[in-house]
Amino acid sequence: MRPPKLRGVEHLFAAAGYSINGGRRLLREPAFRHEILFGAVLILVLAIQGASAAAFLIQLVLLAILGAIEAVNTAIELIVDRVSPEFSAFAKHAKDLGSFAVFCLLVANAAFCAAVLFKDSTSFL
Template structure:
């Protein structure tokens, strides 16, 4: 952007439409470039179907599905962290490694949470 030129702020429905487009670009990029996201998306579809047909309450169905979606959200954030770190530089740096490890840990914790919720609702 040139100095002294202000970016025009988009407001109202146009902003919502633009934001929706950016979101779909992000989902498309995750599907295209992130194997883990593809695996989790396929699993999410399968587990959502299972949750919907199980003879459990609506609240329990929502909890099961919400956990699965939460894993995908965390995976998207982890992928974003990895993309930014890789953009900065491919050489090894302690802070870059730490950021990637923490993102991976967040995915792991979301998977543990999901597993715990599914086991609790289905077996306890």
């Protein structure tokens, strides 16, 4: 039996709780913990470089997107493993595509940090 739909402020608090639970679940993933370390290194490098506030903001947004994509990738993996516990080429493709999305964001984060580090004097960053 499904619980009743919440409305108004109750829904807002329930949604916040679901998000917190999702974050806790994601913290159990080694890949996500590695991405947190990766992000901390990028932020530290920007701090040592003396990057602008705009560069920090852009990097933090890219890292947040990386976290969101990792959450979606983890959700895909969980669903695929539940629906198809045996080996399936279809399941492998779904997982590989999720992994590729995470990889793209890792590259984007590293590329942005590198662009800030190697900027020329005319750059807005």
